[in-house]
Amino acid sequence: MKGFGLERVYRKYVQFRIFRQLLKEQDVDLTGAIILDAGCGAGYEAQVIAEEFEPEKLVAFDVSSEDIARARQLNERWELSIEFLEGDLTQLQLPAGEFDAVVAVNMLHHVSDRQQALAEAARVLKPQGVLLMNELSHAWSGWDELTDALESAGFVVLANRKYLLGLFQSFLCRKQAGAAET
Numbered sequence: 001m002k003g004f005g006l007e008r009v010y011r012k013y014v015q016f017r018i019f020r021q022l023l024k025e026q027d028v029d030l031t032g033a034i035i036l037d038a039g040c041g042a043g044y045e046a047q048v049i050a051e052e053f054e055p056e057k058l059v060a061f062d063v064s065s066e067d068i069a070r071a072r073q074l075n076e077r078w079e080l081s082i083e084f085l086e087g088d089l090t091q092l093q094l095p096a097g098e099f100d101a102v103v104a105v106n107m108l109h110h111v112s113d114r115q116q117a118l119a120e121a122a123r124v125l126k127p128q129g130v131l132l133m134n135e136l137s138h139a140w141s142g143w144d145e146l147t148d149a150l151e152s153a154g155f156v157v158l159a160n161r162k163y164l165l166g167l168f169q170s171f172l173c174r175k176q177a178g179a180a181e182t
């Protein structure tokens with residue numbers, strides 16, 4: 001059974017509407033992909049990812065054991081094929097080059113070492129894998145700070161879009177050829 005609260009409506013019709021636009025503009029198709037949802041919280045965006053992309057495999061993790069327990073509990077009702085794990089984006093216990101896409105919704109600014117988190121996201125992506133993320137403007141000294149961090153971690157920004165009066169911005173990035181996988 002799917003949730004029908006405001007959470008779901010906002011994610012499906014605001015956040016993921018923008019992600020869908022960016023993917024379409026860049027001709028990136030994540031249908032049936034292997035996807036990692038980083039900092040998944042209680043799992044609401046993982047639910048939308050599962051429905052939108054029908055991934056071959058969807059792993060969702062968070063550093064908070066309480067959030068993962070809640071996500072697992074909710075997913076018992078959703079009955080979606082999502083693997084929920086406890087994990088830290090700065091030191092993932094996952095092999096390099098495993099995922100087609102990493103999704104990070106409003107989470108990077110919560111991580112103390114943001115650069116290391118982006119480096120880990122790049123490491124677990126396949127060559128040419130994509131990072132789909134959104135961030136909050138006031139969490140950064142300017143959008144250039146985030147763009148520079150993405151580029152330093154080996155990503156190229158393919159497309160980006162500000163929304164909600166510029167308070168948020170969504171990014172579609174590709175792991176550059178030759179970015180480290182170790």
Ligand SMILES: C[S@@+](CC[C@H](N)C(=O)[O-])C[C@H]1O[C@@H](n2cnc3c(N)ncnc32)[C@H](O)[C@@H]1O
Nearest residue numbers: 039040041062063064088089105106107110111
């Ligand atoms: C604002 S919440 C967003 C949760 C979810 N993405 C959403 O949009 O509902 C930020 C999440 O990042 C998680 N987080 C913070 N640092 C993390 C880290 N190093 N690794 C994984 N998750 C982390 C927090 O526990 C929290 O659940």
